[in-house]
Amino acid sequence: MNRPGRNDTCWCGSGKKYKQCHLAFDQKIEDFERRGYLVPDHKLLKTPAQIEKIKASCKVNIAVLDYVEQHIRAGISTEEINDWVNKITYDMGAVPADLNYEGYPKSVCTSINEQVCHGIPSKDIILKDGDIINVDCSSILDGYFSDSSRMFCIGEVSPEKKKLVDVTKEAVYKGLEQVKPWGFMGDMAEAVQKHVESNGFNVVREIGGHGVGLEFHEDPWVGYRGRRGTGMLLVPGMMFTIEPMVNMGRADVYTSDGDNWAVYTEDGLPSAQWEIQVLVTEDGHEVLSW
Numbered sequence: 001m002n003r004p005g006r007n008d009t010c011w012c013g014s015g016k017k018y019k020q021c022h023l024a025f026d027q028k029i030e031d032f033e034r035r036g037y038l039v040p041d042h043k044l045l046k047t048p049a050q051i052e053k054i055k056a057s058c059k060v061n062i063a064v065l066d067y068v069e070q071h072i073r074a075g076i077s078t079e080e081i082n083d084w085v086n087k088i089t090y091d092m093g094a095v096p097a098d099l100n101y102e103g104y105p106k107s108v109c110t111s112i113n114e115q116v117c118h119g120i121p122s123k124d125i126i127l128k129d130g131d132i133i134n135v136d137c138s139s140i141l142d143g144y145f146s147d148s149s150r151m152f153c154i155g156e157v158s159p160e161k162k163k164l165v166d167v168t169k170e171a172v173y174k175g176l177e178q179v180k181p182w183g184f185m186g187d188m189a190e191a192v193q194k195h196v197e198s199n200g201f202n203v204v205r206e207i208g209g210h211g212v213g214l215e216f217h218e219d220p221w222v223g224y225r226g227r228r229g230t231g232m233l234l235v236p237g238m239m240f241t242i243e244p245m246v247n248m249g250r251a252d253v254y255t256s257d258g259d260n261w262a263v264y265t266e267d268g269l270p271s272a273q274w275e276i277q278v279l280v281t282e283d284g285h286e287v288l289s290w
Helices: 021-033 049-069 078-091 159-176 187-199
Strands: 109-112 115-117 132-141 144-154 209-213 218-222 241-242 245-247 253-255 262-265 270-272 277-281 284-289
Touching: 049 132, 049 144, 049 277, 049 284, 078 109, 078 132, 078 270, 115 132, 115 245, 115 270, 115 277, 132 159, 132 270, 144 159, 144 277, 144 284, 159 187, 159 241, 159 245, 159 270, 159 277, 187 218, 218 241
Parallel strands: none
Antiparallel strands: 109 115, 109 132, 115 262, 132 144, 209 218, 209 241, 241 277, 245 270, 253 262, 277 284
């Protein structure tokens, strides 16, 4: 970790001298690093000014998902969801982060039933009674990024699907309880994995969460299979998503040959995902987008 001189201006943007601001903070991180732990670099820590800008972006993301929640129903196409996302996002002065990201052709991901993630909206895909769908929305406002997703049950879904959706959401918040300064990413991962598996489901291994805020996808990569006391040290200013993908059956998944985006469960059984954007604070955490 590169540190300023004691009397230099602190890296956090406070305008204070380093010795009066983040010197002791950085020394604590370096002590963990000397003991062999993986620690974040300054570039992964958001400053107060950046956090305020990111929170404004998160308000857009929340507004979009609130609109979807109020209007989603059987009989609509996933292309209509894409249209809603575009309208709300652009009306609020933001841009959909998904659109054209690494060639992705739409403004939102709509993943239904056995689709794990990255389902592409289409006028030919019509929601029907009994479906479960994940709507994954990301926004850019003034260059700052937000990212979250929600699950929706369309009409009357089976008890098994309802349990999958509910357990996945519960797992997110079990993990969130473990997000606190000077803990570890593995604390969160273990809590998610234990809750999922105790309910008879499995967490997808290959796809995880990520840092977010200044870019769409930043370090660290965030997995949901782990052990307490392992993984990256959690320190105030870190920001990332908690978004486990939980399969009713086996954890195995594959990517569609047809569009090279949509990910499916190998056994054809349903999958669910909730995503929240989280900031590690001095006394715990703050959920920014949900």
